[in-house]
Amino acid sequence: MNTKSRQAQKSQSVAEALTFNVAGLLGEPVGSIRDLDVGSPPLNLGPDLRQGSGVVGQLRLTRTNRGLLVRGTLATSIEQECSRCLREIDYPLELEIEEEALPTIDLASGLPLDTSAEPDVLRLTDHHELQLEEEVREAILLAEPIAPLCREDCPGLCVVCGQELGSGPHDHPDADIDPRLEALRQFRSPAEG
Numbered sequence: 001m002n003t004k005s006r007q008a009q010k011s012q013s014v015a016e017a018l019t020f021n022v023a024g025l026l027g028e029p030v031g032s033i034r035d036l037d038v039g040s041p042p043l044n045l046g047p048d049l050r051q052g053s054g055v056v057g058q059l060r061l062t063r064t065n066r067g068l069l070v071r072g073t074l075a076t077s078i079e080q081e082c083s084r085c086l087r088e089i090d091y092p093l094e095l096e097i098e099e100e101a102l103p104t105i106d107l108a109s110g111l112p113l114d115t116s117a118e119p120d121v122l123r124l125t126d127h128h129e130l131q132l133e134e135e136v137r138e139a140i141l142l143a144e145p146i147a148p149l150c151r152e153d154c155p156g157l158c159v160v161c162g163q164e165l166g167s168g169p170h171d172h173p174d175a176d177i178d179p180r181l182e183a184l185r186q187f188r189s190p191a192e193g
């Protein structure tokens with residue numbers, strides 16, 4: 001691959017990367033299959049959420065009697081903060097995609113189909129393209145964790161010094177001295193420490 005085409009691939013937009021022409025498959029009998037390799041740059045998820053990496057994976061398209069069944073698992077990651085230690089983490093996500101996509105144009109006649117009966121269904125474009133940008137964006141937003149962790153057993157932060165617990169000895173007295181015991185400390189001799 002020469003430098004020019006590599007740059008062209010790099011600057012490929014999300015919309016282009018997640019749009020697939022499926023005219024060929026639509027012309028095939030019910031049950032016909034096409035496997036798609038998905039590789040897209042990060043999507044725009046609004047001001048509060050950023051992807052750490054693009055979207056990769058495989059989708060299988062199956063011709064149904066009405067359109068196409070789109071199925072597969074995609075992987076990406078989003079930038080999160082560990083809910084215990086507040087460390088910035090790249091949180092991996094698996095996106096399960098399962099969606100039926102219906103045409104807007106009758107393939108045989110070329111005439112527009114009446115789509116008003118099912119307004120919420122995923123529609124192919126009138127150029128027989130499958131556009132998955134919105135589906136993938138929704139799947140990411142649905143998969144966003146409520147309380148992400150940097151690792152399953154993250155011990156969190158010390159309530160006294162704010163350092164990560166388990167990161168070694170902390171240079172201060174024990175964190176959780178019961179305030180009712182605090183009064184007793186003055187009776188300790190200095191030697192006791």
Ligand SMILES: [Zn+2]
Nearest residue numbers: 082085150154
């Ligand atoms: Zn953590």
Ligand SMILES: [Zn+2]
Nearest residue numbers: 158160161170
């Ligand atoms: Zn501490």
